[in-house]
Amino acid sequence: MQRISVVGSGTMGNGIAHTLAQYGFEVALIDINAAALTKALATIAHNLDRQINKEAITSADKERILARITTHTVLADGVRQADLVVEAATEHEGTKLAIFGDLDRLCPHHTILASNTSSISITKIAAETQRPDRVIGMHFMNPVPVMELVEVIKGYTTSADTTAKVLALSKQLDKTPVEVNDYPGFVSNRILMPLINEAIYALYENVADAEAIDTVMKLGMAHPMGPLQLADFIGLDVCLAIMRVLHDGFGNPKYAPCPLLVNMVTAGKLGRKSGQGFYTY
Secondary structure, X not given: OOEEEEEXXXXXXXXXXXXXXXXXXXXXXXXXXXXXXXXXXXXXXXXXXXXXXXXOOOHXXXXXXXXXXXEEXXXXXXXXXXXXXXXXXXXXXXXXXXXXXXXXXXXOOOOEEEEOOOOOOHHHHHOOOXXXXXXXXXXXXXXXXXXXXXXXXXXXXOOHHHHHHHHHHHHHOOOEEEEEEOOOOOOHHHXXXXXXXXXXXXXXXXXXXXXXXXXXXXXXXXXXXXXXXXXXXXXXXXXHHHHHHHHHHHOOHHHOXXXXXXXXXHXXXXXXXXXXXXXXX
């Protein structure tokens, strides 16, 4: 794989593009919003400057990395030569299904189609294409240039060859890939989101305030970040969407989202990105 396209230039998309370009791949970063692409390139440049300050890369490295990234507002222009496409659009099922239908039509026959989804079924996404054996989940963690894990999710019909190629690519990026099967929430969010949801219930039921809940988990359980602070960092809308995938997928009431989480998202209190969540930013 030499040419890799990334669909979506938000937090995850620009982080994935940054990482791929840093490790020598030619990257086409695609977004329908030109302003979003400009912002993404500025974010990548800022994060590269941080690496320079830490003496992890040089100024010349930065220029080479940025030169490997091209931007596109038309999907067809960005994927026509791709060996791999990593979709990193919003965590909305209908949007992802539509994108994969378009990718299947526009990409070369050999192209592997990967989704950075944190919870949506890879098998369902693959069913929108004529190449379900070449559809896979490639779930990076945020912030992508820093976090080591890639959760590699095999759909029901994902081939062993596709899986092997994505595992190998992840290792080329100095990541640790973990192979998992396609069930709601995979491993990471099947475990993490109920923990966050329970922390929200503890706040909702006035067991303790947000800072106290987070302090217990940081100091008592050695978590680097408390669950409520982490929820703000992820985005409360994303947390709610994943809880609903778990609840719908398993039909188990233990996955029902806390009413406080539902109310906060309804009110537009989405965490860090909106300036207000369990904390004020």
